[in-house]
Amino acid sequence: KWLNQLMIGQFNKSFKPLRTQSDWISSVEEQVDAYVNDPYSGFLVSNQLIYTVTQSMIQTARIPNIKSIHPSVPILLVAGKEDAFGHNGKGVRQLGQKFKQGGIHHITVQLYAYKRHEILFEKDYEYVWKHMLDWISRQIITKNKSE
Template sequence: MRNLEDFLTSTDGHKIGYYKWIPEAPVIRGVIQVSHGMAEHAGRYRVLAEHFCAQGYAVVAHDHRGHGRSIANGHTGHYADRDGWDKVASDLLFMANQIKSWHPDVPHFLFAHSMGSFISLQCLIAHRPPFHGVILSGSNYGAPLKYLAAAAIARAEKLRLGARSASRLLDQLSFGSFNHRFAPNRTEFDWLSRDPAEVDNYINDPWCGFICTTATWIALLDGLRSIFTPASFSRINPNLPIYLIAGDKDPVGEFGKGVRKLERHLREAGVRDLSCTLYPDGRHEMLNEINRQQVLNDLSSWVAAHTPLQTR
């Protein structure tokens, strides 16, 4: 497996850091694009890359704005002063088109985790990118009204602190209860995984666990309010295969309930090829869970089943 780290310049001049893992194979069977979660970065998906590269797939993962190697001017956790939601969704489409230019004749899949899954849903709704299949990991479905009050608090915090400042209040309101089900807690991030080594890796990673800015929270909450409607879901390509995976002890997905709601709403929107796996006792990061090999094997099986015969 060969590893490349580089930058691309988006349509508005923003520098997007990305990683590209390429298999040592004469023919590439396909490409897996990665859309990572909040307060982490694309480099954490090397295990996914190693797994798929061994099967002949290239993997490309970019850092969302304010994350990893896409942090601009030292503003960690900051999408943009304005229009941040549209910009991160446009970046995902920009990367998809770039990947298509690199590998025009192979199937193109998207693996999107947590915040990255919501950005990906926005991209599917607004742009209909040419994916052969989409995997949504650690996702959720929330009623739009749920995010209205939270967005009002975020706007008040922006007035109090400024657009580029981190708000501990918003962080606490969003993530503060996630550890409750796992008491007694060893760390603040026990909700991520049952594997203490992986939790420690997250804690010790300087590009993980930070608090996002008020402007990013406003963009995210407004974005969630806009995507979780029947009208928005009706714009998703009904012929696009979608696979939902999550742990049934993941607080982001309301311990499985939110994931099942997402499955139901996608089905009601007409998505024809829809699957969902809830892993017993799994927490938020199934790629870093104690049964990660089972998860990776399930992903491989789904991708292989949706890879055209001539490239298998």
Template sequence: MTYSESFLNAPDGHQIPVKTWHVSAPQAVLVISHGMAEHAGRYGALANWLVERNVQVIAVEHRGHGPSCPEQDRGHYSDQNGWQKVVSDLHAVVQHSRAQYPQLPLTLFGHSMGSFIAQACAQAHGEDLDNLILCATNRIDHIHLRTSQLLINAIARLRGGRHRSHLVDRMTFGAFNKRFSPTRTSHDWLSRDAKQVDRYLDDPLCGTSCTVQLWCDFIGGMLAISPRKWRKDLPVHLMAGTDDPVGEMGQGVSRHCDAIHQAGIKVASFRLFPGARHELVNETNAGEVWQHLLDCLPLDAPLEPAGLSQP
């Protein structure tokens, strides 16, 4: 088992960071699209566990995130066309992964913000995917999103796209955390596992306040997502916690599952984990979540039984 970091060239000259956890005889490929204000390196423990089970894991570092991003650009996709660029970056990584392992089934796994980037990628390039897993996602609430869009666009016009708004932070992450009052930290909403929350807070690459331009790009991108435009035979899996405020405590993601089903898309699985919060892969029941994720993957050959490590 080896780990490597590399870069792919984007059309605008951006270097797309790619992290790869290698396995000698892979039976499946998993591409990871991480969430907002975190980074791909946080999926290392999960990736190592999957590698032990013959899954090749490749993770993209989204623009505005990760160690190679200049500090002044963290939390900012781009001054122009940011959403199109992050979706194009993810597609480039999918194509790269497909070229490396053309005979293996390829699954795209998106967490939170990354789940929406993954949906946009699947909508535009579904033919390059064999499987789609959406983790800690939510419905496309057009009324709420358009209202937020009007406010954030006004802030961007007044203060500039690179402004970082305390009001927007309070409306999003702050509101999520209030659901767990009284709270120990500002990010209790992420997980019931206090050690994982502390790791997030202690990580200088996590918790960045995002620019209003990123929020404009992100909301505009979400509003463009329509399951009716997806490839009809693409298997889609949804997983979330019943105590995840991003997924409206399970209700929003359930409604998104219904919308995908009504669009004629194959909902291969839908699972709500009782009591789990936002970061499912870092929850107190991580072993159960990781096994479920593995069960969602199409494998090229049966796995060999072994007494392998657990999270």
């Protein structure tokens, strides 16, 4: 419980007043309530899960691992600017820079204003879905033109 509070409990610091311990998830109260009431989410995570997620994030950002990705593969990184898990966009921007350092030619970092962790379940979520679909469509069109 202590490790959960240390890791996840910090995510709510920016949000006042707090309704739940999961307000960092979304600005949409119904989405937060659904998360809190879902028996498969909103639970205390194990030390092993915290370790695994942390190690996965470290491995994702390691240059040798990034270099194993074909440099022409387009990559889209998306996050909410108010996502405490991603340090309000800072972590995603840093990861984008790491991908560039690792030789990825086409990296797009898109941060969404006024969005928290669950960007696909926030207000105006249709915009996020449309942006991702448009990005994917542009990648397909670009690839087809180059063949």
